[in-house]
Amino acid sequence: MTVKYSRQRQVIYDFLMSRKDHPTADVVYRNVRQEHPNISLGTVYRNLTLLADRGAIQRLQVGDGVDHFDADVSQHCHFVCSGCGSVTDLQLDCLKDMLADARRKFSGRIERQSTCFYGLCGNCLGKSVDISEENA
Amino acid sequence: MTVKYSRQRQVIYDFLMSRKDHPTADVVYRNVRQEHPNISLGTVYRNLTLLADRGAIQRLQVGDGVDHFDADVSQHCHFVCSGCGSVTDLQLDCLKDMLADARRKFSGRIERQSTCFYGLCGNCLGKSVDISEENA
C-alpha cells in the first residue's frame, strides 16, 4: 500500500512538530480542528498510527491510560508529573550504556527501549498539595 | 478506610506470587475462578488496584494496552516480546545509576522509574517469522 499525500496528515504532523510536549490524539484533534473544522477523530488516530508505524513519530505509553505522540524520534527518556500530568523530555547520557548492558545480558534481540520517570515537576513541587485524602 | 481480610484478595495475591510472568487482570480472573467459581472480574480489578496502591504488588504498563501485575515490587526492568507478547524480568545493575543520573539532571522530584525493552525473545528468534505483510 503506497502512501498518498493528504492535507490532513500534513497538518497533524506539522502540529506535532511544533510542540515540545507530547500531546494525546484528542489534543491533536482539538487543535488541528481549528484550521481544519471537518477533520474527524478517526483520521487523527489513523494518521498518528501510520506516522508511528513508519517511524516518523513516536508513540509513548507513559501509564496514564492514553497514548501520547512525540515528533522527536531520537532515543530519550521521559518524565511524567503526577501532579499536572505533563510529559517532558529527559536526556540521559547513560541511556546507551543501559541498552548495551541489556543486550549483553539478554538472550533474545532487543530492538528498542522505553524509560519513564515519575514524580513531581518543579512547578508542582512549589505548589501546596491537598493531601487530605491521602491517608484515607 | 481500614482494609479487612477477604478470601478473594488472598487468593488473588497468592496466585500472583506463584507466577514469574506478569499476568493481566483477565488472566488472574480466569485462573482464580478455577478454585473460586463465583469471583467477579470487578473484584479482581478492585483488589489488584488496592494491592498496587498499598505497594504490595506493582502495576506494569508495557504498552500493549493491557495492565500487567507483578508481585515482585523491587526495582527491575522488563522485556516485552513483540512475537509472543510475554513480559519477563531483566535485572540491570546500571538501573540505580540511571536513577541517580536523572535526579542530578532534573529539577523536580523523581520518585520512581519504569524501563521496558522491546524486541524478540530467544524463543521467538528461533522460529521463522511471516514477514509477508511487513513491507506493505
Place this chain on the structure above:
DNA sequence: TGTAAAATAGTAATGATTCCTATTTTACTC
C-alpha cells in the same frame, strides 16, 4: 479528463477498566 488506489468523515463497534447497588462478610463488642 479518466481511473484506480488511497484517504476521508461520520458513525458504530470493541474492549479494558471503573462504577453502581443490593447483599454478604468481616471484625469487634457485649
Place this chain on the structure above:
DNA sequence: GAGTAAAATAGGAATCATTACTATTTTACA
C-alpha cells in the same frame, strides 16, 4: 455466641480511548 457498623462482594451497567466500517472524496498518474 448474637448484634452491628464498616468493608467487601457479585453481577451488571457505564465509561472512554481506540479501532473498524462504509459511502464519498482526493490523490497520482496515464
